[in-house]
Amino acid sequence: MQFDKIRISPTTTRNVRQVEATANRLVRNLDRVLGTLRLGGRKAPYDDLSYEFLGGPADVLRKKHYDKSLRLLWKAEDAAPFLGFKDCTAVEKQLHEMALRGMNDEERAQLARLSTREYKDLLNREYTVREKQAIVGILSAIGHGEAYAWLVSAQLLAEVQSTGARAALTMQVLEEAKHFLVLRELVRAFDVEIPRLSAPEYLMLEQVIKAKGTEKLFGMNVVVEGIALGIFGMMSSFPGLEVLRLFHLDESRHTGLPNNYFREFPLRDAQRKHPLRRLRRLAMLVPALLLIPTLEDDLAELGIDVFEFGGSVIRKIGVLAKRNNFDLPADTDTLLGLVNKALNAYGDVARPGHVQRDYISGETTKGSDELEVEGEIFEGKQASARAQRIRGAA
Numbered sequence: 001m002q003f004d005k006i007r008i009s010p011t012t013t014r015n016v017r018q019v020e021a022t023a024n025r026l027v028r029n030l031d032r033v034l035g036t037l038r039l040g041g042r043k044a045p046y047d048d049l050s051y052e053f054l055g056g057p058a059d060v061l062r063k064k065h066y067d068k069s070l071r072l073l074w075k076a077e078d079a080a081p082f083l084g085f086k087d088c089t090a091v092e093k094q095l096h097e098m099a100l101r102g103m104n105d106e107e108r109a110q111l112a113r114l115s116t117r118e119y120k121d122l123l124n125r126e127y128t129v130r131e132k133q134a135i136v137g138i139l140s141a142i143g144h145g146e147a148y149a150w151l152v153s154a155q156l157l158a159e160v161q162s163t164g165a166r167a168a169l170t171m172q173v174l175e176e177a178k179h180f181l182v183l184r185e186l187v188r189a190f191d192v193e194i195p196r197l198s199a200p201e202y203l204m205l206e207q208v209i210k211a212k213g214t215e216k217l218f219g220m221n222v223v224v225e226g227i228a229l230g231i232f233g234m235m236s237s238f239p240g241l242e243v244l245r246l247f248h249l250d251e252s253r254h255t256g257l258p259n260n261y262f263r264e265f266p267l268r269d270a271q272r273k274h275p276l277r278r279l280r281r282l283a284m285l286v287p288a289l290l291l292i293p294t295l296e297d298d299l300a301e302l303g304i305d306v307f308e309f310g311g312s313v314i315r316k317i318g319v320l321a322k323r324n325n326f327d328l329p330a331d332t333d334t335l336l337g338l339v340n341k342a343l344n345a346y347g348d349v350a351r352p353g354h355v356q357r358d359y360i361s362g363e364t365t366k367g368s369d370e371l372e373v374e375g376e377i378f379e380g381k382q383a384s385a386r387a388q389r390i391r392g393a394a
Helices: 010-036 059-071 090-101 105-113 119-126 129-156 163-188 199-210 215-235 244-264 269-273 275-301 306-323 332-350 368-378 385-391
Strands: none
Touching (some): 059 244, 129 163, 129 199, 129 215, 215 244, 215 275, 215 368, 244 368, 269 275, 275 306, 275 332, 306 332, 306 368
């Protein structure tokens, strides 16, 4: 390409550059002083000299979360065509058509059933009105949580170090937005009233969004995402809710983000063990315990013991907290024992003839793929070849 170049004075160019360099030094030095005195200064944690956010590149985090999330970025148009989203590219639509041609008649018929306007009829055939209310009551609880997750993950962008960590959080922001929007449409398709946030969940989510710094990772990626993992794993085998398996896979990556982040930027002992921080973490966890009784009626309608669900979820939250060095006022085993005693004590009062049980060892996640995903997260088991194909290489 040819350009008609314009001649300018070399002296003028040199003078402009000198003035700019002087102004740059003055501005940066002033901000440095103000920052040292805690009077302001530069706020953005970005190093424009090295073209990186503070903390460096952290390419391992980028590869494990940003690159992997892009590979696994599912589209609602393909996974839940009955919801009306149009988010597939032309290439993705072509691949979908190729996959459709490779299906047998039974697989094709099942897909067609979920790809038409008959989806609501399917829900009406599969569920009574009360069952639909129960499903909506449970899914809306985590649906409201996705709204907070969207906000909190965006706030965390300014709290984590390194380019890789910000790339990882960017993917979580994108996925939380998708979770909120798709889950909202899914819940609305049931054509029953959608309840508001319960008081325990409201208290929990408000504490999470008000948490400082990386404590938000405990509130969101350990507590809230731990609950979400339990709900999606429990309900993804329900007729018409198969898309929740994709939510479950996303949440599994979200729960793994703090562990990967702290490998590169470990919590200091003061952050881990400070008594006030420990109490604040417990304060975020307590409403999750109070949430359990509010779900009992709806879970019971679906044949699920709320104590088994609560024990399963709290156990997983405890594992995640311990793995990420988010110390609590007591060690994990002691706290889990206390939770089990509390569930049994409530059962003694609320359930005639209640028999003491170890609810903490319960498991309400269904489906082989979901169990394998969680087995790798919580027990270190390797996922099957099928699960690896779904989730992609790390």
